[in-house]
Amino acid sequence: MSKDTIGVGLIGSGFMGKAHALAWNSVGPVFGDAPRVRLLHLGDAGEELAARKAREFGFERASGDWRKVIADPEVDVVSITTPNKFHLEMANAALTAGKHVWCEKPMAPTLADAEMMLAAARASGKVAVLGYNYIQNPLIRHIRRLLDEGAIGPVNHVRIEMDEDFMADPEAPFQQRHEAANGWGAIDDFAVHPLSLIAILFGKVARVMCDMSKPYPTRKTADGDRDVEVYDIATILLRLENGASGYIAASRTAWGRKGRIAIQIFGAKGTIAFDQERMNEFQLYVTSDRPTEHGFRSIISAPHHPPYDRFCPAPGHSLGFNDLKTIECRQLIGRIVGEDSVGITFEDGIFIERTVAAAGRSFQEGRWMEVE
Secondary structure, three states, rough: OOOOOOEEEEEEHHHHHHHHHHHHHHHHHHOOOOOOOEEEEOOOOOHHHHHHHHHHHOOOEEEEHHHHHHHHOOOOEEOHHHHHHHHHHHHHHHHHHOEEEEEEEOOOOOOEEEEEEHEEEEEEEEOEEEHHHHOHHHHHHHHHHHOOOOOOEEEEEEEEEOOOOOOOOOOOEOOHHHHHHOOOOOHHOHHHHHHHHHHOOOOEEEEEEEEEEOOOOOOEOOOOEEEOEEEOEEEEEEOOOOOOOEEEEEEEOOOOOOOOOEEEEEEEEEEEEEEEHHOOEEEEEEEOOOHHOOOOEEEEOOOOOHHHHHHHHOOOOOOOOHHHHHHHHHHHHHHHHHOOOOEEEEEHHHHHHHHHHHHHHHHOOOOOOOOO
């Protein structure tokens, strides 16, 4: 990487691949202080698909073999947006080749795989971060500031519910997300987002108790019904290292819920409530108000919640999912050039993976499990 230019490679061109491409294309115009980004090499399954997506996304060249992206000497950073089961091989190959890595969550389907990814990142000395963009919301950053300032006093309980309905239809066909090769299901494909928010807002989880279920044990394929190998619903009781209690409830089969991550934070002097479906506002209740005015107030995102101001000079005009990805991209670049940055590195992500592993063991053994 030169002082002024970052060469980017992208593996995978689906929904998340496009989100990464949009972020790489937007980060310069939005922030104005990043090195120039050069979109060099896109890899996907098949030359024709890769070439078409490279044209759409603005990459200079394309390959039907992801290894060619990593081998490209001009590529400095590799975005990995493939299914979970490929993360280990691709991330380790990129790190071994001396590339920085931006890998979508979750880190890997198993804790053993995640540990190997962490070892490769440490050995390489390169920046390796995970794709947790919800933590980049300017309002989540502001909530963290309020907690640090003691606005609601010591936190004693946290609840996070994450629900979507993309698997709610019992007649929907079997897909790769139903394969055990990609992990447990709801707790690692899904509940890692709430765990990333806990990591940013509060720190580590000390112990967990988990239950999981399969609302639809089989799904249709062209050859007949196939057993669903993972769990689409999970509930995790947890105890944070700071002593607070809490739980995470996650469902991929919740009709009517589209992108819900509902957070409630209860403190000795107030409450904070946030819902990702209304990601440009949160609610604050503080006991310091006069009793005659006690009630939740709505805080609307605005330029004084940086880096909202980089996108729009007016309050209440709303950021979106891909804007958070652009913020995440800027934080990655900042880490690469030696700035302080917000994000979940492989070093941070391993604690999320250990929490997931502990939750899985808890479910299997029917008891509380320490997060090691």
